[in-house]
Amino acid sequence: MVVAPIQLDSPEQLLRKCAAKAPSRLELWVELIQSLSVQRMAEIGVYRGDFAAGVLQRCTGLTTYYMLDPWRHLADWHKPANQQDAVLGEFFRETKAKTDFAKAKRVILRGTTTEVVDQIPDGELDLAYIDADHTLKGIAIDLIRVYPKVRVGGFLGGDDFTRSVWEHKTTFEPTLVFPFAVYFAEAVGATIYALPYSQFCLQKTGSPQFAFVDLTGHYDDLGLRNKFTPKKVFKLMMWERFPRLIRFTSQMRALLGR
Numbered sequence: 001m002v003v004a005p006i007q008l009d010s011p012e013q014l015l016r017k018c019a020a021k022a023p024s025r026l027e028l029w030v031e032l033i034q035s036l037s038v039q040r041m042a043e044i045g046v047y048r049g050d051f052a053a054g055v056l057q058r059c060t061g062l063t064t065y066y067m068l069d070p071w072r073h074l075a076d077w078h079k080p081a082n083q084q085d086a087v088l089g090e091f092f093r094e095t096k097a098k099t100d101f102a103k104a105k106r107v108i109l110r111g112t113t114t115e116v117v118d119q120i121p122d123g124e125l126d127l128a129y130i131d132a133d134h135t136l137k138g139i140a141i142d143l144i145r146v147y148p149k150v151r152v153g154g155f156l157g158g159d160d161f162t163r164s165v166w167e168h169k170t171t172f173e174p175t176l177v178f179p180f181a182v183y184f185a186e187a188v189g190a191t192i193y194a195l196p197y198s199q200f201c202l203q204k205t206g207s208p209q210f211a212f213v214d215l216t217g218h219y220d221d222l223g224l225r226n227k228f229t230p231k232k233v234f235k236l237m238m239w240e241r242f243p244r245l246i247r248f249t250s251q252m253r254a255l256l257g258r
């Protein structure tokens with residue numbers, strides 16, 4: 001009897017399959033973690049521990065789950081999740097309680113990426129998931145400092161790969177995971193995939209080759225010049241300050257056919 005050789009999916013085929021069927025961000029990563037047989041992973045930016053708890057519950061093949069977060073107010077982080085110390089301290093306790101069932105697998109690193117990331121040995125991780133400070137400064141630090149922690153053949157993914165840099169109000173810092181992560185992939189020679197739910201994933205390979213593979217069909221402009229035009233920013237600020245007036249004006253213009 002001739003036994004046909006088992007055809008393993010390439011990373012791209014695997015990502016495509018998971019992206020096509022996952023009904024949520026959590027399910028997408030659970031599928032990927034299981035399909036890639038990830039054993040050691042890190043989550044950078046843990047907040048209330050919901051993602052960590054969901055992954056640890058479902059991905060029983062995990063042996064080590066690093067949870068890195070300062071769980072404290074950061075004076076130089078202008079994003080809505082930057083709460084007061086008391087709130088973030090409570091979120092830390094909440095996270096521990098939610099993941100106590102996986103105590104033996106969990107490694108808590110309490111601090112910012114630059115403060116504690118080197119407690120993870122280089123080449124340790126099968127997967128790193130970045131979901132922390134999404135500003136230009138934050139994503140630059142996270143990608144540059146976390147990448148060496150991923151083994152060759154391993155993956156680095158993340159959240160908030162939003163097409164618009166204006167993920168939050170204009171009073172907050174813009175989100176620049178996209179396009180910075182694409183620039184980073186080009187710098188290190190990795191193939192980076194845009195996934196549903198504003199996720200990205202790149203693979204660290206021994207033979208550098210950059211490509212940006214958009215599995216969503218939503219990412220067109222890799223530049224920044226159209227994202228910060230005075231007209232665009234002014235429009236956004238008006239929407240934020242006078243939503244009812246702007247909505248009324250738009251409706252009037254639509255009625256008048258202008």
Ligand SMILES: C[S@@+](CC[C@H](N)C(=O)[O-])C[C@H]1O[C@@H](n2cnc3c(N)ncnc32)[C@H](O)[C@@H]1O
Nearest residue numbers: 045046047050051069070071112113131132133
């Ligand atoms: C969006 S939340 C993370 C959500 C979490 N991954 C989830 O899916 O449930 C962002 C987290 O990043 C953390 N953070 C912000 N700046 C950071 C930094 N410089 N280093 C590490 N973590 C940071 C914040 O404390 C916050 O808990």
